[in-house]
Amino acid sequence: MKLGIVGLPNVGKSTLFNAITNAGAGAANYPFCTIEPNVGVVAVPDERLDKLAEMHDPDKLTPAIIEFVDIAGLVKGASKGEGLGNKFLSHIREVDAIIHVVRCFEDSEIIHVDGEIGPARDIETINLELVFSDIDILTRRIDKTAKMAKADKKYQLELQFLERLKAFLEEGKNARAFECEDDEQKELLDSIGLLSDKPIIYAANMSEDDFINSIDQNRHYQKVCEIAKAEGSAVLPICAKLEEDIADMSKEDKQIFLEELGLKESGLDRMIKEGYALLGLISYLTAGKPEVRAWTIKKGTKAPQAAGKIHTDFERGFIRAEVISFDDLMACGSMAAAKEKGLVRLEGKEYVMQDGDIVLFRFNV
Numbered sequence: 324m325k326l327g328i329v330g331l332p333n334v335g336k337s338t339l340f341n342a343i344t345n346a347g348a349g350a351a352n353y354p355f356c357t358i359e360p361n362v363g364v365v366a367v368p369d370e371r372l373d374k375l376a377e378m379h380d381p382d383k384l385t386p387a388i389i390e391f392v393d394i395a396g397l398v399k400g401a402s403k404g405e406g407l408g409n410k411f412l413s414h415i416r417e418v419d420a421i422i423h424v425v426r427c428f429e430d431s432e433i434i435h436v437d438g439e440i441g442p443a444r445d446i447e448t449i450n451l452e453l454v455f456s457d458i459d460i461l462t463r464r465i466d467k468t469a470k471m472a473k474a475d476k477k478y479q480l481e482l483q484f485l486e487r488l489k490a491f492l493e494e495g496k497n498a499r500a501f502e503c504e505d506d507e508q509k510e511l512l513d514s515i516g517l518l519s520d521k522p523i524i525y526a527a528n529m530s531e532d533d534f535i536n537s538i539d540q541n542r543h544y545q546k547v548c549e550i551a552k553a554e555g556s557a558v559l560p561i562c563a564k565l566e567e568d569i570a571d572m573s574k575e576d577k578q579i580f581l582e583e584l585g586l587k588e589s590g591l592d593r594m595i596k597e598g599y600a601l602l603g604l605i606s607y608l609t610a611g612k613p614e615v616r617a618w619t620i621k622k623g624t625k626a627p628q629a630a631g632k633i634h635t636d637f638e639r640g641f642i643r644a645e646v647i648s649f650d651d652l653m654a655c656g657s658m659a660a661a662k663e664k665g666l667v668r669l670e671g672k673e674y675v676m677q678d679g680d681i682v683l684f685r686f687n688v
Contacts, residue, residue, distance in 0.1 A: 324389045324390070324419055324420075324598060324599070324602060324604060324619065325389075325390040325392060325417065325418045325419050326389060326390070326391050326392070326418060326419065326420055326421070326422050326594075326598055327391075327392045327394050327414065327415055327417075327418035327420070327421050327422065328340050328391060328392065328393050328394060328422045328424060328526075329394050329415065329421055329422070329423055329424070329449060330423060330424035330425065330426075330445075330449070331426070331445050331448065331449065333426070334424050334425060334426035334445070334528060335424055335426065335428075335528040335563035335564075336393065336424040337361075337393055338563040338564065338566075338567055339424055339526065339528065339561070339563035339566060339590075340361060340363065340391060340393035341567065341570070342563060342566035342567040342569075342570045342590075342591075343363070343365060343391060343566060343570070343590070343591040343594070344361075344363025344364070344365055344391050345363070345570055345571070361392070361393040362390060362391070362392050362393075363390070363391045363393075364388050364389070364390050364391075365388065365389050365390075365391060365591065365595075366386040366387075366388055367386050367387040367388060367389055367595055367606070367617065367619075368386075368592050368595065369386055369387070369606065369617050371608060371617075371649050371679060372384060372386055372608070372615055372616075372617055374649075374653060375608060375610045375615045375649075375681070376615050378610070378652075378657070379610050379611060379612055379615055380612070381610070381611065381612055381613065381614050381615040382612065382613055382614065383613065383614040383615075383616075384614070384615050384616075385614060385615070385616040385617070386616075386617050387606050387617040387618065387619045389595060389598065391422075392414065392417070392418055394414045394415060412452070412453075412456050412518065415453070415518050415521070416516065416518065418521070419521070419522075419602055420521055420522040420523065420524065420598060420601055420602055421521050421522070421523045421524070422523075422524050422526050422559075422594065422598075423446065423449060423523055423524070423525050423526065424526045424528050424563075425442045425445055425446060425525055425526065425527055425528065425543075425547050426440055426442070426445065426528055426543070427440075427442060427527045427528055427529040427533075427541055427543035427544045427547065428440075428528060428529050428530040428533065428543075429530070430530075440543060442527075442543045442544075442546045442547050442550070443546055443550060446525070446547070446550055447495075450497055450519065451495060453497070453518040453519040454492050454495060454496070454497060454498075454519050456518055457492055457498060457517040457518055457519050457520075458489060458492050458493060460515065460516075460517065461485060461488060461489045461492065461515070461517075462489070464485055464515065465482065465485045465486060465489060468481055468482045468485055469482055481511065484508055484511060488501055488512070492519070497519040497520070497554060498512065498517040498519040498520035499519060499520050499521070499522065499523070499554065499555070499556075500554050500555065501520075522556075522601045522602060523556045523557070524556070524557045524558070524559050524594070524597050524598065524601060525547050525550070525551050525556060525557070525558045525559070526559045526561050526594070527541075527543070527544045527547045527548075527558060527559065527560045527561065528561055528562065528563050529541050529543070529544060529560065529561075529562055530562065530564070531562050531564055531565050533562075534560060534561070534562035534565060535562075535565075535584055535585070535586075538560050544558075544560055557597050557600075557601055559590070559593060559594060559597055561590040561593075561594070562590070563590075565584075565590070566589065566590045566591065569581070569589060577589065602621075603621055603622045603623075604619050604620070604621060604622070605619075605620060605621075605622050605676070605677070605678035605679075606618060606619055606620070606678060606679070607620060607629060607676050607677075607678070607679070607680040607681070607682055608649065608679070608680070608681045608682070609633070609681070609682060609683070610681055618632050618633065619632075620632060620676060622678075623675060624675070624676050625672065625673060625674060625675055625676070626641065626643075626644045626646075626670055626671070626672060626673075626674040626675075626676060626682075626684075627641040627672050629644075629676045629682070630644070630684040630686065633684070636686065636688045637684050637686045638686075639686075639688055640686040640687045640688035641672060641684065641685075641686050642685040642686055642687055643669050643670060643671055643684075643685050644669070644670045644671075644674060644682050644683070644684050644685070645667055645668070645669060645670075645682065645683040645684075645685065646667070646668050646669075646670050646674070646680050646681070646682050647661050647666055647667045647668070647680075647681050648666075648677070648679055648680060648681070649679040649680075649681055650679070651666045652666075652681055
């Protein structure tokens, strides 16, 4: 999973990226500090892996990973090349989902690019730049499809769909809010790769005091929630400064610190969960002496395709999958005990994988 962190200059975007990846991107108090996208790879926290490691004492422990991309700050006019616009937009195309950091804190020492805090304006600025870029893409696509429709009538329906979509975007609306009439139209929309069609999490970056004591009283946060609800997007209240403070702590110290503040988990952990939910992802597990590992797949993936994540030969020569749920294995204490109780199932090609399945694939090529 690849998540792009975007936002206007000086909203705390690079501070948040540095904190969650320890990658050291520049976070100075001026626009365009991050000229090239910085990339950080983060392990997905999964207590199930730790439990399986205790059981198998593996030579190698491999968690699932998420790639975070810190993308250069955006200004109004980016779709026309203002600021670092074209570069910014090209980097967004490469990510699976967007984390849009919105400034919800007051601080006279940190300059806002528009002079004052305004989440609705900030969100609109970035969303409109994505929409403007999408309109340019659609215009070219429509011209091409119109030519094909003259030669072959089968392209007429596609042309009508594209024109309806363009009219929708010209109203300043995001493609992710566009309603498709059937699966065929949805596939067509997905194939175009529009920026405003990417799933989005609004990360409402607030002060430490507001985040710990009065999230719901922060009027800027409330505005972000209102906007997100209207377009069906997710909102994540977060404090980039707090994430920065705990970034270098050990796992144990971090947990103690968070508990003292009345927090159950870090912003990074919550962000990862939101990302998985947003993209419809789950993890299955493989476990043995050589390696205990988590594999990320889409919800609804069948066993052969899940096996293909490990190696294409596993999918090509798939015979069956030996499956047990993580909870059943933990309740039994060992794989041998689980087999005695008949809890290890043999599943075929139509089996739909479930989150937390522990699997041994049988194949022959």
